[in-house]
Amino acid sequence: MAKANDNSIPIDWIWLIQALQEATRVLGSRRLAKRRLKQWMATKELPWICTSLDLLDEKGQVMTGPLLGSVFLLLDLFWDATSHWIDWEDNCAGENELGAVQVTGISVSRERLFALLPLAGELRTGEQSRGAAAWITGEATRMKVANEIPENIKITHFAQELERRMRKTALSDKSLRPIGWRSIKNELRNWGLWPITTIK
Structure with a gap:
């Protein structure tokens, strides 16, 4: 169980x-x-x-x-x-x-299910300009510009840091539905966010 x-x-x-x-x-x-x-x-x-x-x-x-x-x-x-x-x-x-x-x-x-589902829905429709995918892309870009990403960071640690920041933001932004770091990790390459050098 x-x-x-x-x-x-x-x-x-x-x-x-x-x-x-x-x-x-x-x-x-x-x-x-x-x-x-x-x-x-x-x-x-x-x-x-x-x-x-x-x-x-x-x-x-x-x-x-x-x-x-x-x-x-x-x-x-x-x-x-x-x-x-x-x-x-x-x-x-x-x-x-x-x-x-x-x-x-x-x-x-219920919470974990809904955290996993929005990402799947966004990928299906290609609407990465909204929701979790858009927030993660924007935050990763901001982190790179601000030099907040260590050069030797591992993909798992990067995904965990993005989840932590997303959950913190979601406390004040109720429209943002956080997703787990495993889901983030699985999609970083698809979003052009891994390796770090690909972030624009």
């Missing part, structure tokens, strides 16, 4: 089916929305929880007690498993080869 990184901040959870509906609305494809949600949950970019988690033995009986300890090792592989199934309408999923893990009542973080 994935948990949010910061337990001091309450998380607004939404059912998996609601997440699928929102992702489909932004991405314009139910198939693509399913693929993206699975990917984000597998990479832990999109935190998730469930109301029930079962591990079945070879006879199909629910395992309890110490035997359940192994289920947490399997969850890291869960969303990428090839024999894994998802019932999107019923908010449940299972994996038949890795110890028959079954989870029901799946919810995901």
Whole structure:
């Protein structure tokens, strides 16, 4: 069961089916929305929880007690498993080869989902003049002009710094919807922001 990184901040959870509906609305494809949600949950970019988690033995009986300890090792592989199934309408999923893990009542973080989706929507429509993509491009350009980017900075650290600045700005600019550093890192080259020498 994935948990949010910061337990001091309450998380607004939404059912998996609601997440699928929102992702489909932004991405314009139910198939693509399913693929993206699975990917984000597998990479832990999109935190998730469930109301029930079962591990079945070879006879199909629910395992309890110490035997359940192994289920947490399997969850890291869960969303990428090839024999894994998802019932999107019923908010449940299972994996038949890795110890028959079954989870029901799946919810995901609404905030993290919405932080990931605007970027996908902007890339689909090519509207990089708005939203997170435009803000990141503008901030990276400003940082370069101001000599605020160390020469030997790594791409991960650059993405993390951009996320930190974006979240700080979003506190006073409610129209800005921050996205995570992993999403930023994945798109820096597409936006012409990596390597640093390409920033205009």
